[in-house]
Each structure stands twice: as structure tokens, then as C-alpha cells.
Amino acid sequence: MKKIILYLIVIAAIASSCKKYEEGPLISFRSAKNRVYGDYKLEKYTVNGADSLELIYDSLVNSFYFHHSESENFDLCDIFGVRRDGKMVVMKFEWELIEKNSYLQIKVDGAIGTGPFGNRKTSEWKILRLTHIELKMKTDYNGKEYLVDLVQK
Secondary structure, three states: OHHHHHHHHHHHHHHHHOOOOOOOOOOOOOOHHHHHOEEEEEEEEEEOOEEOHHHHOOOOOOEEEEEEEOOOOEEEEEEEEEOOOOOEEEEEEEEEEEOOOOEEEEEEOOOOOOHHHOOOOEEEEEEEEEOOOEEEEEEEEOOEEEEEEEEEO
């Protein structure tokens, strides 16, 4: 009986150290890319720990749609909706998972945006949590830490 308990403790320790993302699930049967795909709402946006969700609505909106473009043969994210000033925002960026799916790299080519989502910028976001309903990630840009929490609609 003592051996069984010891084996269970060892297995639990090994399994918890194999966790891919800091806040992620221990195990998933869906690939990381398939968990990223989806239609998300921006739930949290902080800059250096300060809630900046309302500020992002001056440049962007809170709707993110991650998908694969068959015609262009790469993964895209569409950010779209109506900003606070009434202007329609349609922004696209290319994305890919890098460093063994630990980071999401985005390449912004549009003329609008803010911070790491700005024009002609490439940024790498460390994935903190990736489930079938949530994508939480952070990046450092111009000496500031940005945290984004997206939840599937």
C-alpha cells in the first residue's frame, strides 16, 4: 500500500512539472493551434498591472477572431467592431505558435493599432493559459508589460 501511494505521489509530481502553460490545464486532447482558433472577447487588458481595457477602445475593439485562411494559407486574427468614437475597425494580423507552442507571435501589417498591436510590429506573447475557452498571454513592449485575457464568445 505504501508503494502505491509513493508511485501516485511521484506520478503527480512528474505530471505537474510537465504542465505546458503557467496557468494552463494539466492535460488537453486538442492541439494548441486548435485551442487558439475561435471567436474571442477581450476580457482583460493591463499595462504594467494597470487596468487599461477602457483605453484600448480608443484605438481597437474587443472582438478577436483567430482562424486559418485557406486562400492565403496562414493563420490570421481579425479584430473588428465599432470603436468608442463610432469608427469601424477592421484590423488583421498574421499569427503563429513558436518555441514549442509556448509563445504566440503576431505580425501586424495594418495602419491602426496601439502598443504591441500597432502598425508594422511583430511581437511575441508568452502564453500563460490556453484552454478551449480562454487564451491568456503577456508580452514586454517598450519597457512595459502587457497582459491580455481573451475568452471565447
